[in-house]
Amino acid sequence: MTSVAPLVHSWTFEAIGTVWRIEAASPLDDGVREQITGAIARFDSEWSRFRADSLVRRLGGEGGAVPAPADAVAMLDAYDALDTATAGAVNPLVGEALARRGYDADYSLVDRGPVSAPRNWRELITWSPDALSLSEPALLDVGALGKGRLADLVLDLVPDGPAVVDAGGDIAVRGVTQRVALEHPYDASRAIGVWSVTDAALCASAINRRAWGDGLHHVLDARTGQPVRRYAATWAAASDAMTADAVATALFFDGGPRLAAEWGAEWVRMGTDGSVEWSPRCEAELFS
Amino acid sequence: MIRTTAVPRPIRVGAAAASVAGLALLAGCAGQTTSGSTDAGTSSQNPPASADAGSGSSTGSYKDGTYTADGSYQTPETVEKITVTLTLKDSAVTDVEVTGDPQARETRQYQADFIGGIKNEVVGKKLDDLSVDKVGGSSLTSGGFNAAVKEIRTEASS
Numbered sequence: 396m397t398s399v400a401p402l403v404h405s406w407t408f409e410a411i412g413t414v415w416r417i418e419a420a421s422p423l424d425d426g427v428r429e430q431i432t433g434a435i436a437r438f439d440s441e442w443s444r445f446r447a448d449s450l451v452r453r454l455g456g457e458g459g460a461v462p463a464p465a466d467a468v469a470m471l472d473a474y475d476a477l478d479t480a481t482a483g484a485v486n487p488l489v490g491e492a493l494a495r496r497g498y499d500a501d502y503s504l505v506d507r508g509p510v511s512a513p514r515n516w517r518e519l520i521t522w523s524p525d526a527l528s529l530s531e532p533a534l535l536d537v538g539a540l541g542k543g544r545l546a547d548l549v550l551d552l553v554p555d556g557p558a559v560v561d562a563g564g565d566i567a568v569r570g571v572t573q574r575v576a577l578e579h580p581y582d583a584s585r586a587i588g589v590w591s592v593t594d595a596a597l598c599a600s601a602i603n604r605r606a607w608g609d610g611l612h613h614v615l616d617a618r619t620g621q622p623v624r625r626y627a628a629t630w631a632a633a634s635d636a637m638t639a640d641a642v643a644t645a646l647f648f649d650g651g652p653r654l655a656a657e658w659g660a661e662w663v664r665m666g667t668d669g670s671v672e673w674s675p676r677c678e679a680e681l682f683s
Numbered sequence: 684m685i686r687t688t689a690v691p692r693p694i695r696v697g698a699a700a701a702s703v704a705g706l707a708l709l710a711g712c713a714g715q716t717t718s719g720s721t722d723a724g725t726s727s728q729n730p731p732a733s734a735d736a737g738s739g740s741s742t743g744s745y746k747d748g749t750y751t752a753d754g755s756y757q758t759p760e761t762v763e764k765i766t767v768t769l770t771l772k773d774s775a776v777t778d779v780e781v782t783g784d785p786q787a788r789e790t791r792q793y794q795a796d797f798i799g800g801i802k803n804e805v806v807g808k809k810l811d812d813l814s815v816d817k818v819g820g821s822s823l824t825s826g827g828f829n830a831a832v833k834e835i836r837t838e839a840s841s
Contacts, residue, residue, distance in 0.1 A: 564820045576813055578820030585807040589815055599819045630819055652797035665805065675799035682808045 401557045401571060410435045411443070411545070413563030420556040420570070430552045438466065438545050444490050444536050445500045451535040452500075455490065460521075460528035466544055470537050471522045473641050477539060478516075480654035481645055486512040486617035488519065490534030496611050496620065506611060509620030538613065543598050543640025550636075560636075567596040567636040577679065580628035580665060587671060588663065588681035596636035600643040601628035602667075614647050623647045627667045630679075633660035747772050 402418035406428065409415070417423060417431075441450045441464040450461060470487075477485040489512040497504040513519055513533060520535075521528045529535075537544075546562040550569060553560065557570030566575060572593040576586035580601045590597060602623065606612035614623045629651075631642035642660040645651035652674065655662050661677040671681060810818065 559817070561817055564818065566817050566819055573816040574814065575817045575819040576810055576815040578810075578818050579807045580820075582807070583820070584810055586810050586813055586815070586818070587805045587807040589813060590819070597819050601820060628820075656797050669804045670801055671805040672801045673799045675797070677799055681802065681805055683802050683805055 402559060408432075411439055411542070412445075413542075415549070415563065416561045417549070417553060417558065418561075419553050419558040421554040421558075423553070427552065427554060431549050434548050434552060435545060438541075438548065442466075442535070442537050442541055444494075444534060444538075447500065451490070451537075454527075454529045455532055455534035458529040458532040460526050463522060463525055463527040466548075467522050467527045468524055469637065470540060470544055471520065473540055473637065474537075475517065476654065476657075477641055477645055480650040480657075481648040482650060483514055483618050484616045484648040484650075485539050485644055486514075486516055487535055487537060487539075488512045488516045488533045489538075489615060489617040490536035492615055492617060492620040493536060493538075493613065494534065496615065496622075498611075498613055504611075511620050512617035514618070539644035540637050540641040543596065543636035543638070546596065546598075546636040546640075562636075565596070565598040565636060565640060566592065568592050569594060577630050577663060577681075578628075586682070587665060588679045590630065590632065590663070590679040592632055595632050595634055596639040597630060597632045598636055598639035598643045599628065599630045600640075600647070603627065614644070616648070624667060627665050629662065629664040631655060631660050631662040633658060 401420040404421065404423050405416060405418045406423045407414065407416045410432075439446065440448070443449045444451055444455075446452060450464060454461065474485065474487040492510050492512050494500070495507045495510050497506045516533075519530050519533055521530070542562055542565055546560050546565055546567045549562070550558060550560045550567045553569075559569070559571065559573055560567045564578070566573065572591055575590050575592055575597050577588045577590060578599070578601075579585040579587050580603045583603075600614065602612040602614055612622050615621065616623055626647050629643045629646035631639045631646065633639040633642060638658055638660060642651065642655045642658060642662060645654045646662055646664045651664075652662070652672075654660075655674055661674045661679075663671060663673045663677060663679050663681065665671045673679065673681065
């Protein structure tokens with residue numbers, strides 16, 4: 396396939412709990428790999444809910460103010476829009492709600508019941524280019540868009556020229572076209588469609604992975620602490636991966652399609668009843 | 684914002700009103716702007732003050748003015764919050780305004796603007812039969828997570 400031809404260099408590695416693959420026209424030499432490894436390590440040390448020594452764990456235990464991580468403003472501004480669009484279903488303080496359902500740092504997977512995330516998170520968190528502060532201890536979780544943000548950061552570190560960053564199914568594409576299969580949420584050997592992506596990112600979210608006992612999975616409604624049940628999988632394409640990731644999350648809730656329109660993202664989503672919806676200008680090919 | 688002054692009104696308005704006791708007046712009167720119907724349920728009689736849904740008394744006729752009620756209702760995935768403002772003249776509704784974010788997808792306007800289409804069932808094709816560069820799906824899960832799931836399954840079956 397012509398679209399693959401220029402991507403002669405590749406690098407596969409594991410980070411933040413998933414397999415990454417970078418393909419590029421330019422060599423991915425040791426210097427580039429060090430930079431990418433370093434950027435991922437920094438992001439993880441700031442935002443990982445699963446690391447006891449991370450910044451968000453420290454804020455979760457003590458609250459207080461810290462120098463703002465580089466991605467704080469971009470991500471929390473996006474959460475602000477996500478919360479507004481979904482009437483509070485997406486909330487960056489959902490960390491405790493996730494942990495209580497068993498998706499905690501120890502992967503206890505023991506359900507201690509639903510709790511809602513603080514609705515007034517905008518009053519509890521203050522963010523600016525200089526400082527990030529929590530007026531009381533609360534556990535940040537940037538799962539709605541963090542991996543997309545990191546994929547963007549990694550793609551920026553790949554030398555100029557055509558390149559693809561695949562962060563375990565969230566894909567950022569530059570300078571080439573990639574045909575991406577949309578994995579069926581109930582049968583990983585099948586695709587419900589194919590989407591050609593050029594100079595854009597395609598991110599997906601589904602309730603089939605990161606799922607554990609009694610219908611629990613990692614996409615919670617922050618207002619109730621309950622797992623979403625109407626949609627099984629979502630895909631969104633946007634100019635950058637953070638936007639695509641955020642829209643993919645929002646699509647589990649009412650308000651997602653509207654936010655996608657505001658942000659210029661196209662999307663496909665599959666309901667738990669097997670039905671599939673798509674955005675007005677979506678160019679994905681779907682198999683009926 | 685959705686603004687309605689006459690039929691046809693968005694489906695969501697009717698659904699919302701039916702679900703919120705304090706908005707019974709809206710259900711009874713929306714679209715009947717000249718009928719003078721006055722037998723609807725509860726409402727505040729203190730125009731133009733804002734009133735909580737369900738408060739106020741009902742005497743069968745209403746003073747002219749603007750009435751506001753807030754309502755919320757649970758959908759399968761969301762808690763929808765809306766504010767309904769009614770304008771009454773001679774006990775008839777002359778204007779209905781619904782604000783907030785009635786975002787549920789069943790709103791016709793919403794579907795037209797934000798949703799391109801729907802198929803009831805998409806069976807898909809075998810990945811092996813497709814020529815693709817990548818698979819876009821939920822991310823592969825971490826070793827720690829998978830190990831924990833396995834451990835639970837083991838405990839559950841022992």
